[in-house]
Amino acid sequence: MTALPSSPKLTPTQTTQLNKLEKRLRRHVGQAIAEYNMIEDGDKIMVCLSGGKDSYALLSILMILKTLAPIKFDLVAVNLDQKQPGFPEHILPNYLESLGVDYKIVEEDTYTIVKEKIPEGKTTCSLCSRLRRAILYKAANELGATKVALGHHRDDMIETLMLNMFYGGKIKSMPAKLVSDNGEHVVIRPLAFCKEEELIQYAELKGFPIIPCNLCGSQPNLQRQNIKHMLNDWNKNHPGRIESMFTAMKNVVPSHMCDNELFDFKNITKDSGIINGGDTAFDQESIPTIQKEVTSIDENQKLNGIEIVEIK
Secondary structure: OOOOOOOOOOOHHHHHHHHHHHHHHHHHHHHHHHHOOOOOOOOEEEEEOOOOHHHHHHHHHHHHHHHHOOOOOEEEEEEEEOOOOOOOOOHHHHHHHHHOOOEEEEEOOHHHHHHHHOOOOOOOHHHHHHHHHHHHHHHHHHHOOOEEEOOOOHHHHHHHHHHHHHHHOOOOOOOOEEEOOOOOOEEEOOOOOOOHHHHHHHHHHHOOOOOOOOOHHHOOOOHHHHHHHHHHHHHHHOOOHHHHHHHHHOOOOHHHOOOOOOOOOOOOOHHHOOOOOHHHHHOOOOOOOOOOOOOOOOOOOEEOOEEOOOOO
């Protein structure tokens, strides 16, 4: 059996950097879990592991929180082997066995189905994701999982919002918590408050054995990639814009949008009173400066039983 790539030997400076970064990610995940009540006592969490940086980080942080939390929950890592040519089948089992975590490898040849159904040059993501979801939900039933955890992060959620606005005509993103397509599972995204740049750095310092995807990873012209480049340019030229956009996703004002399903515009009269500031929405508002991340937390503050770790 081929050995796993060895973890990188870190300098003292890198070790300190890793410890600080890991604490920050733990805090972000703890906040998301608490705010959306993602994990409850007695839960069995199925962590969907793709072999990419995000799902590795998700599993790593949840394993740490499992040892710290006063509530009890179990983890099982699940990988879908889609039978892509050249897929290194040994890497994930070896890695998961080295962690001592329960796991299941599901083998389904979705690669051939996708290649047969999708013409060359067309985006494979839609069909691929539908097939994956169905298989993973079936695995969750077989394992008795109460929650299904996905590795999408803050940047994924913002990109999805922009994609739906530009190409779908909807203000819609990835929710941090939802009911699955088949109505049988609760799906959670514990990395919802985590930045992709920090996950990239974390993966490098941890030396995760990354497995590239030969389907979506080989499509350079995906609209999502275009959105990602646009957001990166914005963030480079206007620091803080990404943070502001994510904050906006959590501060929706239906009365100042145009959706009759979310707000009863038809029955507004002068007797309704001023709603959410009235037409001050058109005034030039002062945009608060994005503050640095909180560096100290009340020692008694806990999130859903998971303590927020102070970051120095």
